[in-house]
Amino acid sequence: MRVWQILKRKGLCSTALNHAAILGPNLPDVWIPPNTSSTMDSRVDVQTATIIDGKAIAQDIRSQIAREVCRMKASIGKSPGLAVVLVGKRRDSQTYIRVKLKACDEVGIPSFIAQLPENCTEYQLLNVVSGFNDNPLVHGIIVQLPLPQHLDEEKIIDSVSPEKDVDGFHPLNMGNLAMRRREPLFIPCASKGCIELLLRSGVEIMGKKAVVIGRSKIVGLPTSLLLQRHQATVSTVHAFTKNPEKITREADIVVSDVGIPNIVLGNWLKPGAFVIDMGTNPIKDPNSRNGYRITGDICFKEATKVVSAITPVPGGIGPITITMLLSNTLDSAKRAFRFP
Template sequence: SGAASIIGGKFTAGQIRQEVALAVSALTSKGLRPPGLAVVLVGERKDSATYVRNKKLACEEAGIVSFGTDLPDTATQQQVIDAVKAFADDPNVDGILVQLPLPDGMDERAVLSAVPIEKDVDGFDPLNLGMLATRGTEPLFVPCTAAGCLELLQRYDVPIRGKVAAVVGRSNIVGTPTAMLLQNAGATVTVVHSQTPDAKAVCANADIVVAACGVPEMVRGDWIKPGAAVIDVGINAKDDPTKKRGYRLVGDVAFDEAKEVAGAITPVPGGVGPMTIAMLLKNTLDARMRSS
């Protein structure tokens, strides 16, 4: 009966950005250095350029100084690594991110490993994931999208401890860290992936469903337990001739169906998407606070 409440990622992200901005101005008003975030962008992908621009705008708005190196498609792997290393040595830079994907043929792991863990605000260092998985240790940074999913559940008072959760997808940057965070918070987690025999049954049994599989609208209404919380990480373009640009954005959940069954659900766009950037600012602030 269309009863699901909407988990407003845009609103919550705005709150977090404001919290970060306040903390930054508390620093600068004491004459202290503001946080700095550096982005290394390789090549001319339009979507990557848009992401980077949005990150820089968000930084500016929060008082975080942004740094950037743009390299052409033709850059060598060593040149990319050197760009990362220059920021690693720069005391005004607290966080470094390498915009992915890198051009074909470049070794992502080799480039990322040039980011020192204290500046790894994306949380992509395997040691960060290991510290997240190890009880009794804390990661320096949690990957931004995963952190955003948990932050939404927490700020919307969705109970996690003692609940059953399904995470659809097991990527290093979304599914896997989200599953770890949910388990650390006391959920019983099942991770669904491309070899899972009955993804629907796993989701239908869950109080919390996080969809991060990159398959447009894969999670249908009858995959959702009545009253469950649904976090949709997916961002997919779907043909839509009624739109001027010819497509619209849809998630990995069939929103119109799921909202009839779920207790709470994130929209796409305006759900997890804005949270990712907000958590990046938060991680950069955390890095700055640690450096002093």
């Protein structure tokens, strides 16, 4: 049974959402792992870190979102709506879309999906986006990335209305995130989820040293900007950084989104650091049902002996990121309906 249906049965639809408010150039990295080896003693196998349960945090936030969706339906008879645009038949993209649509269904957010063939023209894709921009039932639009190479990704992202850009990638939203005293309409979901996780875990961000490994427009760049908004001292480690392990070892907060399995070893990390692993890397595993398993950028086994807390992969930041998409869509509908 969906979350919003359970809440309706229990009479909780009118309960207001109450969670901590947060502040509300694509540089491709070609990573070459440094020639370093771990100095951790492999004979010692003592886990000291707290393993963050991202699924539990996500479920708690989704329950709050579902209550707000119920309250909106009961008060004004309207619901938030999310539109998804999928080009081609990439298996990973199809999987991500299924997960997002299932999450929408759980909290009572209607979803709309437009599927285009791999060889669609730019004009056809822009026309679909334009239709969702003009649709009053749609309050959030996501174009599933990556797009086929013949399509101009930046042009497509720019075509999404900033008022419905729940991915937070439009230059207006990204630019406002980068500028002091300006508020973006939406914050990219992974970065928003990162800060939400830190706040809910009781981590003091102000004045702390943070290192973000990777500088993609989807995760690294907006996460760095958002951490600075929360008054952290932020360093960005990328493919051309010298001594990345030394810089990372000084950080109280480490966020990694590199795309190389286990690149961050235990000796990269400061004892007691808080680590968020945003890497999602498939590794061949003949014992797995699918022939592969998913792992992160952080060497989990080593990190747990050093840090104070860490997100696992899978089951860490991923579910929270999808939940932030629901949160952004709800915020968009509230803004459109002027719903308190």
